[in-house]
Amino acid sequence: MNTLTKILLSSTVGALIGASVVWLLNSPNDSETTAAGGDRKPLYWVAPMDPNYKRDKPGKSPMGMDLIPVYEDGADEAGTIKISPEVINNLGVRTAKVQRGQLDLQVNTVGYVQYDENQLVHVSPRVEGWIERLYTKAAGDPVVQGEPLFALYSPTLVNAQEELLLALKRNNRVLIDAATERLLALQLAKEDIEKLKKTLKVSRTITINSPQSGVVDNLAVREGMYVKPGMSLMSIGKLEHIWIIGEVFERQASLIGEGDPVTVRLDYVPGREWQGKIDYVYPSLDTQTRTAQIRVGLPNPDVVLKPGMFAQLFIETQSEAEALLIPREALIRTGSQSRVVLALGEGKFKSIAVTVGRIAEQQVEILTGLNEGEHIVTSAQFLIDSESSKTSDFLRMTQYEQESDEHNYNAEPANLKQPVWVAARIVGVMAEHRMLSLEHEAIPEWQWPAMTMDFFVADAVDMDELKQGMHLHVQIINNNNGEYQISLVHIPDDQGNENMPTEMDHGDMSMPEHREQRGMNHGEHDQKEHNHD
Numbered sequence: 001m002n003t004l005t006k007i008l009l010s011s012t013v014g015a016l017i018g019a020s021v022v023w024l025l026n027s028p029n030d031s032e033t034t035a036a037g038g039d040r041k042p043l044y045w046v047a048p049m050d051p052n053y054k055r056d057k058p059g060k061s062p063m064g065m066d067l068i069p070v071y072e073d074g075a076d077e078a079g080t081i082k083i084s085p086e087v088i089n090n091l092g093v094r095t096a097k098v099q100r101g102q103l104d105l106q107v108n109t110v111g112y113v114q115y116d117e118n119q120l121v122h123v124s125p126r127v128e129g130w131i132e133r134l135y136t137k138a139a140g141d142p143v144v145q146g147e148p149l150f151a152l153y154s155p156t157l158v159n160a161q162e163e164l165l166l167a168l169k170r171n172n173r174v175l176i177d178a179a180t181e182r183l184l185a186l187q188l189a190k191e192d193i194e195k196l197k198k199t200l201k202v203s204r205t206i207t208i209n210s211p212q213s214g215v216v217d218n219l220a221v222r223e224g225m226y227v228k229p230g231m232s233l234m235s236i237g238k239l240e241h242i243w244i245i246g247e248v249f250e251r252q253a254s255l256i257g258e259g260d261p262v263t264v265r266l267d268y269v270p271g272r273e274w275q276g277k278i279d280y281v282y283p284s285l286d287t288q289t290r291t292a293q294i295r296v297g298l299p300n301p302d303v304v305l306k307p308g309m310f311a312q313l314f315i316e317t318q319s320e321a322e323a324l325l326i327p328r329e330a331l332i333r334t335g336s337q338s339r340v341v342l343a344l345g346e347g348k349f350k351s352i353a354v355t356v357g358r359i360a361e362q363q364v365e366i367l368t369g370l371n372e373g374e375h376i377v378t379s380a381q382f383l384i385d386s387e388s389s390k391t392s393d394f395l396r397m398t399q400y401e402q403e404s405d406e407h408n409y410n411a412e413p414a415n416l417k418q419p420v421w422v423a424a425r426i427v428g429v430m431a432e433h434r435m436l437s438l439e440h441e442a443i444p445e446w447q448w449p450a451m452t453m454d455f456f457v458a459d460a461v462d463m464d465e466l467k468q469g470m471h472l473h474v475q476i477i478n479n480n481n482g483e484y485q486i487s488l489v490h491i492p493d494d495q496g497n498e499n500m501p502t503e504m505d506h507g508d509m510s511m512p513e514h515r516e517q518r519g520m521n522h523g524e525h526d527q528k529e530h531n532h533d
Contacts, residue, residue, distance in 0.1 A: 042069035080350045081384065088347065094379040095343045096327050098370045103325060105255050105317045105360045111246030111264075113309040115237035116297065121211050122235050126187045128228040129154030131221055132205045136234065139219040143210040143236060150221070150233070151205045157186055161202040168197065214238045217307075239303045244276075246313045247291040255358060256315055257281065262296050263314040266305070274298050274305075278315070323357065323365045330378045331356065331364050332385055340370070341377040341384045349377065351385045419477040419487065420445050426470045427452055431463050436486060438474065456485045465491065 046068055047053035047061030059067050083093075133151040136143060143149070160183050167175035183193050188206055196203070214236045221233040244264060248256060258281055264274040282293040296313070298305065331354075332339050338356045341349050354369030370376070377384060420443055428437035439452045455476065457463060466472075466489070475488035 045069050080344065080348055083347050083349065083384070085347065091380040091383060093377060093384070095375040096330060096378045098324060098326055098366070098372055098374045098376060100322050100324055100372050102321075103323050103358055103360055103363055103365055105358070107248060107252050107255055107313075107315040107317065108361070109246050109248050109252075109313050109315070111244045111294075111296070111311045111313050113305050113311060114243050114245060114307050115217065115235075115239075116241045116243050119212075119214075119238040119241065120217075120235055121214075121237075123149060123208070123211070123233050124229065124231055125152060125154075125208070125227045125233065126185070126229055127152075127154045127156040128226070129157070131223050131225050131227060134221065134223045136216050136219065139216055139234075141216045143214060143216055145210055145213045147210045148207045149210050151207050152227070153205045157183075157188065157206055158202060158204065160186055160188075161196055164193075164196060165200055165202065168200070210236060212236055212238070237307070239300055239306070242298055242300045242305050242307065244296040244298060244305075244311050244313070246294045246296065246311075246315075247286070247289065248294060248315075250285060250290050250292065251359070253281075253285075253292040255317055255360075256294065257317070260315050260317045263316070264296065264298065265312045265314070266309055268306075268309055269304060324367075324370060324372060325363045326366055326370065326376055327378050328359065328362055328364050330376045330381060332381060339385070341381040342370075343375040343377055345375075349384050418445065419475050421473055421475050421490075424472060424474055426466060426468050426472070429463070429466055429468055430454075434459075434463060436466065438486075440474070443476075453484075456483060458485055458487045461486060461489050465489075 044054045044056055045058055046055075047065065053061055055067060058069075061067055083091075129152045131150050132153045135148045135150060160179065164176065164179035164183060167179045180193060183196075184190070187208060189209060192203065192206060215238075217235045217237050218232070219234045220231075221227065227233065246262075256278065258278050260278045262276050262278060264276060266272070276296045276298045278294050279297045280295040282295070285292050294315075326340065330340050332341070332351075333356075337353055339351050339353045342352050343349055352369055355367040357365030357367045359365070422440045422443050424438040424440035426436055427439050430436070434457045435454050436457055437452065437454050440450065442448060442450045455474075457466075471492065473490040473492070474486045477485055477487045479485055
């Protein structure tokens with residue numbers, strides 16, 4: 001026997017001995033099995049590499065491995081992970097209790113100071129003419145009630161004055177009253193009319209006075225300009241009372257209402273606050289910013305608040321009814337789902353989906369998915385979720401459902417023979433074998449979770465159109481021989497907008513070896529049996 005033969009023989013013997021030791025360590029002895037069987041009856045048997053492959057008696061998995069018994073105290077829900085106390089401490093995992101109470105809401109937003117529109121007066125001419133003289137030169141100039149704003153030359157006003165003089169000359173009381181009313185309607189002051197009656201001299205221009213005291217805004221006229229009725233020449237606003245128009249995001253609009261207290265702060269006056277209430281909530285949203293507007297009226301006796309200033313608004317509101325509340329930091333939000341990590345005790349955790357209601361600064365209202373008194377993870381939950389979400393169904397199992405599962409663990413899906421449609425992404429194309437490796441969504445009709453597996457493709461499907469990375473919808477059928485086959489394919493027109501489910505996002509994090517094994521669960525095993533036959 002030469003040296004090479006001795007080496008090969010030694011290696012073979014060593015491998016056999018090692019395999020025997022591993023088998024002995026992993027297989028329970030007869031006494032242990034008997035004792036366990038006498039105390040506990042297995043709920044079902046499961047494949048070591050595929051927890052979704054369950055049977056009601058011992059046997060082989062699709063990969064040829066012995067099925068493992070699952071007992072009542074070891075039957076964790078899908079997606080449940082267990083972490084040792086040392087790892088929990090190192091990760092800094094913290095939990096909080098789900099509580100019921102009133103949601104303390106504070107909506108923080110911004111706003112702008114503007115004139116009180118109820119006290120804003122617009123100045124417009126009632127006759128056509130030309131601006132002979134402008135007494136107010138710029139926007140922002142203060143004016144006093146009765147102070148002249150501009151002098152207007154108008155042929156219409158000149159004619160109206162002459163009509164009054166003619167009526168006075170004839171001493172016709174009816175014509176005098178009619179001419180006087182016309183001059184008043186054309187915005188001529190009573191003082192000017194009385195002066196005209198005394199002097200009997202027509203004024204070439206008339207002076208328009210300020211209707212109220214305030215500040216000129218939106219000055220849109222200059223000397224020499226031709227004006228006519230309907231033109232807004234300027235506005236006069238008061239500063240003793242102002243409005244603050246705030247903007248609230250669409251999702252926050254339901255949290256606020258008229259009468260809610262508001263605290264106003266301005267960078268212009270650090271350390272000073274104004275207290276007010278929401279006077280009005282505007283009925284429509286801004287289509288550009290998707291915000292709703294609110295109005296807060298504030299007294300401004302010292303004229304510190306000036307139109308155009310930027311303000312910070314803190315709106316205090318509180319819900320009347322109690323709600324189920326969790327800390328805001330515990331909520332995990334993805335593009336298509338909201339979920340939390342539930343602490344099950346004994347180092348076990350699971351990601352579950354929740355329905356979110358109102359969101360405050362510190363708390364979140366939970367509509368469905370949690371019960372009062374349960375504990376959720378508030379720190380390091382993203383690390384735990386990244387692991388749990390790989391296999392989690394994100395569903396809560398109530399006590400009734402648990403008991404129902406234990407009594408019906410051996411039941412197969414009633415519609416397993418019916419074809420199903422599911423959204424999927426092509427992971428690999430094996431054209432020579434007419435097979436596809438798909439990463440597909442969960443199939444509730446067949447009680448399949450989202451996973452990656454291989455499928456045979458029917459002859460009627462054109463393989464040339466199928467490329468790796470493509471998002472599509474496929475119809476899967478279960479043949480009589482147990483083979484799962486893609487019978488129909490639908491390719492969306494715009495694949496860029498196709499969103500894969502959240503479960504599949506985490507599926508990308510799985511090891512390639514694991515995805516390959518999952519893909520062999522049905523397709524590869526059936527192919528091997530077919531080739532063997």
